Amino acid sequence: MLRIAVPNKGTLSETATAMLHEAGYATRRDPKELIVSDPRNDVEFFYLRPRDIATYVGSGALDVGITGRDLLLDSHSAATEIDSLDFGGSTFRFAGPIGRFQTLQDLEGVRVATSYDALVRDFLAAEGVTATVVRLDGAVESAVRLGVADAVADVVETGSTLRKQGLEIFGPVILESNAVLIASRDDVPGLETLRRRIQGVMVAHQYVLIDYDLPAELVDRASAITPGLESPTVSPLRDTGWVAVRVMVPRGDMNHVMDELYALGARAILVSAIHAARI
Numbered sequence: 001m002l003r004i005a006v007p008n009k010g011t012l013s014e015t016a017t018a019m020l021h022e023a024g025y026a027t028r029r030d031p032k033e034l035i036v037s038d039p040r041n042d043v044e045f046f047y048l049r050p051r052d053i054a055t056y057v058g059s060g061a062l063d064v065g066i067t068g069r070d071l072l073l074d075s076h077s078a079a080t081e082i083d084s085l086d087f088g089g090s091t092f093r094f095a096g097p098i099g100r101f102q103t104l105q106d107l108e109g110v111r112v113a114t115s116y117d118a119l120v121r122d123f124l125a126a127e128g129v130t131a132t133v134v135r136l137d138g139a140v141e142s143a144v145r146l147g148v149a150d151a152v153a154d155v156v157e158t159g160s161t162l163r164k165q166g167l168e169i170f171g172p173v174i175l176e177s178n179a180v181l182i183a184s185r186d187d188v189p190g191l192e193t194l195r196r197r198i199q200g201v202m203v204a205h206q207y208v209l210i211d212y213d214l215p216a217e218l219v220d221r222a223s224a225i226t227p228g229l230e231s232p233t234v235s236p237l238r239d240t241g242w243v244a245v246r247v248m249v250p251r252g253d254m255n256h257v258m259d260e261l262y263a264l265g266a267r268a269i270l271v272s273a274i275h276a277a278r279i
């Protein structure tokens with residue numbers, strides 16, 4: 001039985017649970033439930049704090065887990081990233097009072113507050129900068145105003161938390177992070193099925209199906225607009241001058257693609273959602 005760690009709280013929790021549900025797995029009904037068994041799929045879910053997930057997986061106590069790349073690296077756990085997931089995106093950055101710092105070297109000798117102390121220490125050491133890292137549990141943006149640090153290093157999504165505290169980003173990107181699937185080893189039995197199912201959910205989110213009718217002589221030009229994953233499906237229509245085309249298109253390109261197809265001469269252009277996929 002595959003033992004899977006899932007975030008029980010925080011930013012990643014809801015989307016991770018929704019993704020597993022869409023992938024056909026049992027999920028908890030009550031947020032107080034910490035273990036959910038799913039015998040039909042031969043898996044068991046453990047709802048844990050996202051910061052602890054890499055520790056459980058790295059120790060081998062659990063086989064796989066969903067957490068953030070930043071949390072994985074900060075944990076120094078032996079778990080490895082198996083797949084990058086399409087949610088929980090953020091960057092990890094230094095920030096300081098407006099105008100105070102310009103480059104990474106300006107951190108030499110100052111105090112940097114963060115909840116990700118190992119990640120920040122590793123980065124500073126690799127860059128040859130010596131600074132004092134002040135470990136805080138959260139809301140680190142307040143540390144400068146309250147005088148316990150000169151700068152901060154934290155998760156930035158929109159940047160609005162920093163701005164509200166009169167801070168600005170400076171220096172290099174410490175890390176680009178998002179939710180990741182991690183594992184204790186890459187040959188855990190059952191892992192491949194989980195990966196394929198999760199991949200299918202991501203494809204279903206990222207792509208739509210487009211169907212359209214097209215004068216047969218325009219197939220090559222239409223295929224250049226909608227090449228599909230392998231190649232478009234082209235079927236005959238009763239009117240032999242026309243064909244029907246079915247193809248997958250990235251969701252974000254959908255409207256531009258419809259405009260281009262219409263301008264080319266395609267008609268009856270229909271878009272449908274994909275509910276599940278195995279690619």
Ligand SMILES: Nc1ncnc2c1ncn2[C@@H]1O[C@H](COP(=O)(O)OP(=O)(O)OP(=O)(O)O)[C@@H](O)[C@H]1O
Pocket residue numbers: 009010011012050051067068069070071088089090138155156157158177178
């Ligand atoms: N806006 C965001 N705020 C915090 N974490 C985010 C954000 N966007 C993505 N993440 C990612 O979520 C993970 C943090 O999980 P965590 O459970 O600590 O979330 P949280 O919202 O900070 O919860 P809490 O503050 O209650 O501990 C990290 O991998 C982080 O990169």
Ligand SMILES: O=P(O)(O)OC[C@H]1O[C@H](OP(=O)(O)OP(=O)(O)O)[C@H](O)[C@@H]1O
Pocket residue numbers: 137138139140141154155156157158159160161162
């Ligand atoms: O760039 P933004 O969109 O403003 O998002 C980033 C902020 O969100 C998170 O805080 P969270 O609410 O998780 O509180 P915490 O700092 O106590 O963890 C993170 O730690 C940043 O403070």
Ligand SMILES: [Mg+2]
Pocket residue numbers: 138
């Ligand atoms: Mg937080």
